[in-house]
Amino acid sequence: MVVVATKIDKQCENITEDADHLYKCIKSHDAVRRISKDLDIQENHVLPVVNYTTDEKKSNGKDRLALGALYTMVDLAKKYLEKHTDMVKKVDEFEERGHLLSSRRSEVETKVKEMTEEMASFDSETLLILCIGPNESGKTSFIDSIYSTLMREICQITREFGAYGGKSGDFLNTEMFHMYKIGDQRSNVYFGDMAGMEKAVCTLKEYIQCFLEGNSQNIFSLPDAVKSSQSTDKPGRRAKILCACIVVHCQFVDKFNGLPGKLKETMHPLQQFLSIKGIPYVVILTKGDEQSENAKLDKIQVYESKKVKRCVKTLVTELGLKQNFIFPVVNYTHENNVDATGDIILLDALEGILKRGRNFLEGTRNRESNSNKDYKSDL
Structure with a gap:
């Protein structure tokens, strides 16, 4: 299981200006740790993202967070199917x-x-x-x-x-x-x-x-x-x-x-x-x-x-x-x-x-x- 943590930019105004700042923000890291502890999942399975809401321009930082979260989900699903081959749907x-x-x-x-x-x-x-x-x-x-x-x-x-x-x-x-x-x-x-x-x-x-x-x-x-x-x-x-x-x-x-x-x-x-x-x-x-x-x-x-x-x-x-x-x-x-x-x-x-x-x-x-x-x- 993974958790997608949205609105993480609410933890720090700097993240609102630059999503890349999330990687440096102590408050964001604390939020991820709390979610991990409360839901009893691995910390690297908590995937922080910053959604597009009122934006008029693309943000490289937001895109990186979204793509990083997607990559993690696909990678975990792939590893799960490799261990559980009986779950893979046979070709009809x-x-x-x-x-x-x-x-x-x-x-x-x-x-x-x-x-x-x-x-x-x-x-x-x-x-x-x-x-x-x-x-x-x-x-x-x-x-x-x-x-x-x-x-x-x-x-x-x-x-x-x-x-x-x-x-x-x-x-x-x-x-x-x-x-x-x-x-x-x-x-x-x-x-x-x-x-x-x-x-x-x-x-x-x-x-x-x-x-x-x-x-x-x-x-x-x-x-x-x-x-x-x-x-x-x-x-x-x-x-x-x-x-x-x-x-x-x-x-x-x-x-x-x-x-x-x-x-x-x-x-x-x-x-x-x-x-x-x-x-x-x-x-x-x-x-x-x-x-x-x-x-x-x-x-x-x-x-x-x-x-x-x-x-x-x-x-x-x-x-x-x-x-x-x-x-x-x-x-x-x-x-x-x-x-x-x-x-x-x-x-x-x-x-x-x-x-x-x-x-x-x-x-x-x-x-x-x-x-x-x-x-x-x-x-």
Whole structure:
């Protein structure tokens, strides 16, 4: 503890004229000693100052006293924290991610071009990204939002084809599996959208296996779903699922104060199955803006939201995920225009997805190359 002793100039008229005189004044020294004794603190923790009150000019003497007092307080606080490291607030890595993204919001146009070129670089292979999740988790809106960010305007690509089945509240309903090309004409990146897990008429293993084997039409029992008559670019026979996006509704997680039992029962075998197949995956955490009033005004604030942080912590704890595998996003649902804060967090998610897909593809190529070498050596 320190004591800042003000009005010390009242002890001596000379101090009023020249604050430096305090260092020579016996009365001032006596006052400091009395305060030290009365409050039972060290004498050098009593910090005499002379405040500016009616002064019209700066005083070097007063400034020295004030700065001396400030220096002593900072030095004591620093020494205390060095002895009590447990009191030092740990850096919130999740918030730091948000701060970093916030500092990059002016780089959106550059980042869009970078991602567009990256997607065009998959020239000999098609990158298929599979979006998986419960009903109303925001899978379809996420694809629309990624596409909108890249096109620099609000787009609804999913509604142009036969997979879209109307809306339920703020959510788009997907009635059948469809793949959407993301990026410009050079892109070989597709996002696969599917109906929610609840609509599957087979076991979870079969549910995912069907997509790996290209038999998605066997998954859902939806007699009213019709294929689109519109022609679209479709992935070729060499298309491989190189990354999965498990889309989870932020409100749904927080509402149950954790993962609901049924969702947890679904997610664990899904993770296990993807791991066995060696397919990388990320978690897309949607609707974080509905958990934070600030995020409704500034989407990057999802990283500051206590409720969103609880959702992330729940996913880390209950699904055994690393924090950097979880990407909170705010989908474009009611907006008329894209905005920098929404774009930068969507681009961050897209970059994470493409990076994992690229690493998986290169790893597969290396394994195939080594296998061919081993085969030739055996001959």
